[in-house]
Amino acid sequence: MSDFSIRQEQDGTKGRYVLVSDGHEADLTYSVLSAQTVIADHTGVPDALRGTGAGVALVSRLVEDALSEGFRIVPLCPFVNAQRRRHPEWADAFNV
Numbered sequence: 001m002s003d004f005s006i007r008q009e010q011d012g013t014k015g016r017y018v019l020v021s022d023g024h025e026a027d028l029t030y031s032v033l034s035a036q037t038v039i040a041d042h043t044g045v046p047d048a049l050r051g052t053g054a055g056v057a058l059v060s061r062l063v064e065d066a067l068s069e070g071f072r073i074v075p076l077c078p079f080v081n082a083q084r085r086r087h088p089e090w091a092d093a094f095n096v
Contacts, residue, residue: 004019004021004053005019005020006018006019006057006058006061008061008065010032012032013032013033014029014031014032015029015030015031015032016028016030017030017058017061017062019049019057019058021049021052021054022048022049024048024049025046026043026044026045026046026049026054026055027043027044027058028042028043028055028058028059028062028080029041029042029043029044030062036070036071037071037072037073037074037095038062038066038071038072038073039074039076040059040062040075040076040077040080041076041077043055043058043059043077043079043080055079055083056083059079059080059083062080062093063087063090063093066093067092067093073093073094073095074094074095074096075094075096
């Protein structure tokens, strides 16, 4: 997986993690349900970034933040849910 730079943007209860590489933007959007629960809504990766690990990098950053900040993730997004199943070591970050 490449070493991507990811920034977080949040406005009220809506937010997203944004990854930009070679002029292309991928993002993972989320909704804040409470201080303890964040819903992963959607992961969008353009064709130009598919297969680069961009999507996994976004989910990994969300998991890292959940573990360090003490909230749990509800994986509404099918991609996030698939990554949750592939990474049992992330179990403590998810509310399923």
